[in-house]
Amino acid sequence: MKQPPGFIDPLYPDHVCLLQKSIYGLKQSPRKWFETFSNYLLTYGFRHSSADSSLLIFHKNSVSLYILVYVDDILLTGNHEQTIQDLLMGLLTQFRMKNLGRISYFLGMQISSFSNGLHLCQSKYAIEILNRAGMIDCKPISSPASSKFQSTYVSELSAVQSNNFRHLVGALQYLTITRPDIAFTVNKLCQYMHRPLEDHFLMLKRLLRYVKGTISYGLPILPSSLELSAFSDSDWAGDPVDRKSTSGYCTFLGTSLISWQVKKQKTVARSSTEAEYRALATATTNIIWLRRLLEEFQLDLSQPTQLFCDNISAMAIATNPIFHARMKHIEIDFQFIRDCLKNRVLQLAHIHSQDQLADLFTKSLSIPRFVALRNKLTISKSPVSLWGGDKLAKK
Template identity: 80%
Template sequence: MRQPTGFVDPVYPEHVCLLQKSIYGLKQSPRQWFETFSAYLLQYGFIHSSADSSLLLFHKESIILYILVYVDDILLTGNHEQTIQQLLNGLSTHFHMKNLGNISYFLGMQVSHTPTGIHLAQSKYAAEILNRAGMSECKPIASPAPSKLQPYSQSELSAVQSENFRHIVGSLQYLTITRPDIAFTVNKLCQHMHMPLEDDFKLLKRLLRYIKGTILFGLPISSGSLELSAFSDSDWAGDPIDRKSTSGYCAFLGNSLISWHVKKQKTVARSSSEAEYRALATATTDIIWLRRLLQEFQLNVSQPTRLFCDNISAMVIATNPIFHARTKHIEIDFQFIRDCIKSKVIQIELPI
């Protein structure tokens, strides 16, 4: 705590203002807490990750420690038990904190230890969403969305239903952290948050019925190969209203899914090749970030990351040095992917 600039009392320079509410109730409290906590870790020998500012790393000879901070929820891991215990003792003397032991629950995610690794799930959080939606006893269904979305009707929801729709869909966005199988459907629902229609509400109810039947689904993280690979795809003109495409992407570290992305493209693609090519560009940006993060974990990323694409035309556009007139309107993505291929950051291949 310190006096604000311009209000320092020369007689009592060490005094501060009396707050009407605790620091925890102020908007800047998380930032101030993070600065205080990270300052202590930096003095200890940690450094900030360039890929993720909330991740701090400690490397000294053969000792490696990692700390991930989310406000006042902290994860600590490393390869030297004695150093970890020393750090915990030092933190306990400076901050009021509690050691909860091995991770089992973190930010609404249940962490289960398995013989091959860990399993991340949000079954408790999913059950709360179903309960708030009044569908805790609904009949389950096998798929999150129909194979082909029908044209939307113009029947609008009431104000109460619209508010309930936004509340539930907003909650489902956090559920996608461990449920990539619902990411596409949640993305479709989020596109109609401003003015949901009756058909949007029906799609939401179908998704909730699917979640009811798959409430124990989660994300397995298993040990094995540490090779990074990725897949990209798109549905050309998939939106029946504005004919824009949706990009899809997922990245694997060995056999473990570690990153995925579903996003509607900003412009209308003139061909399936263009839609696939823009999906490649989106996937490449995430691969660059993942490679930088893995490098900080001291993993070898010297080899190009294999990026699988099922569209030969998009692959040709990415690797062909001749600039065609039909691709001049996507020049920025064109140059970006070409540079990544030349510098051996990615290597585009057809899926087997």
């Protein structure tokens, strides 16, 4: 390192400035800060979570505290108010930080408290995206993508439009943190980042029109049973170009949606059964991780997690090794699902295709079907007024 121009004292050319605080932007700054902060917590009695290294856990007698760290944004919660206050006093003495009180805004997410739970949304961030796109006054629409997309314009976008396309799609990726209803469309748009066409730009504009009409939508966190359950689905050969399938899953803790994913499969599936089997394996990996995380929150997970699937053949292959001859070509890493069933980590359950919630993550749907599944996934408007949202919308 060397000082920037103008900082060198001609009388003392060998002297350097004394660094009083960390410099933002250096590659090692976040790592060194996290190391310093976590070392202090470790001496206090915390330990790192084995499922997520950014989560630190404190258990002593009947007291439980949890700290989640993202660079210099920190969440602290627990079941003993006095211990929390004592820890806060120590942190404020040791580090220069602010106690912002009860959570209301974190990493672009607005957390609204109401009578029996919380509501997570990103309305302020959604408005910023619409402003960037110049579509804050656009006409809303009822679904993020057309159920019957037909290619009309095949010409490439200009360099400026392409950069704008990538910028907006990248911003929408972060919006999916609280908006699983747009996850499939955003995933689809991300596949055209390298060479977007006019068709893709029209898809993006339709998605932004949907976001405009659902700005205050998000996920509620409600008190319910702490039973873990999941839904898994796939769309066989859904991509018209390379004929690859799309996997999708969602996971609930009680009635609260806590995890979901949309992912294009890496290889072409020879049958719908194979595509569904790969989707089951992907959902299983997420279930294993969530179970390990929830065990650290001292939840009872003695019962296997229910994984709902609408393909009987895929369930038969997972549970009965006699069908192995039909699946020899599938990579061995997908076969671990059988061990999970044997060890009672999960339990497969059949569900009718009409009730398959993960269907929303695998394909574009008609408006009635999309709205019905969105409601079942508990995606809804915020029940309380969002601070600043109305003012921003009027601008």
